[in-house]
Amino acid sequence: MTPRSIPESFDLTGRRALVTGATQGLGTDVVRTLAAAGCDLVLSARTHEALQALAAAVRGDHGVRVEVVAADLSDAADTESLASRALAAFDGLDVLVNNAGVSFPQRVVDVDAGTWDRTLAVNLRAPALLGSRVGRAMAAAGRGSIVNVSSVAGSLALAEHFAYSSSKAALVMATKVLALELGPSGVRANSVSPTVVMTEMGQRVWGEQAKAAPMLVRIPLGRFAQPGDVSGAVLFLASDASAMVNGVDLTVDGGFSAA
Structure with a gap:
């Protein structure tokens, strides 16, 4: 039997990845995690200066x-251009991480067309287009991994998140179709669904003990996710450690959805 080195299965040296939503919170942690694994990176966000820094x-x-x-990513033409430019940056991509997302909390009775359309454009249409265009190039090369960042809110209803929960539920199904159609060409597609992640935004929303306590009591591990908990899952799905994992929604919620 050939000896196996566990760390080597997570090594991304020589791989090329596009990460969207790269300059904030979870996206930045994903970027640093993939870079630590040796991956070359194309970073995308709205602000050029933040990206350069x-x-x-x-x-x-x-x-x-x-x-x-x-x-x-709310603009379809800009999304199409991103796919082309990212593929050209290093003459192809091995990993796509669709991390960018937006949320505009509104009660169902207050939802307006503008916020609904923007939420679906960024959270669903953009990763779908990128998955299609980048996935096509990956399929031609015979390998690749697409990782879509969804949310537990895509499987468990969350009040005041009508558009957000709808977009994330649809993203999980879009991931499964990508897996089904691209799998025969050697391209895997999976999603990651975290609960609350304690980024700066997470701290602002859930940092108060009075608000956090009712949510924490529903999480068997008794804590919210840290960015590294999610970026570690992304690294797993991007790497050869998950070579037989395709079409899976990996829940990172401390057991919240198991209750």
Whole structure:
């Protein structure tokens, strides 16, 4: 039997990844995790200056190649352009992490067409288009991994998140179709569904003990997710450690959805 090195299965040296929503919260942690695994990166977000600052830091800390493409994912043309430019940056991509997302909390009776359309555009249409365009190139190359960041709110209803929960539920199914159609060409597609993640935004929303307590009591592990909990799951799905994992929604919620 051939000896197996466990760390090598997570090694992404020489791989190329596009990460959307790269400059905030979870996205930045995903970027740093993939870079630490040796992955070259194309970073995307709306603000060019923030992207450049992050790229410089990641290059300095990890010595990987990093390019940036600013894009507004609520715009279909911008999303199509991002796919083309990201594929051209390093002559192809091995990993796509659709992390960018928006949420505009509203009660069902207050939902307006503008916020609904923007939420679905960023949270569903953009990863669908990127999955299609990047997935096509991956299929031609015979390998690749697509990781879509969904949410537990896509499987368990969350008040005041009508559009958000709808978009994340649809993203999980879109992931399964990507897995079904691209799998025969060697391309895997999976999603990650966290509960509350204690990014800066998570701290602002859930940092108060009075608000957090009722939610925490429903999580068997007794805590919210840290960014590294989710980026570790993304690394697993991006790497050869998950070579036979395809079409799965990996829940990262401390057991919240098991109750």
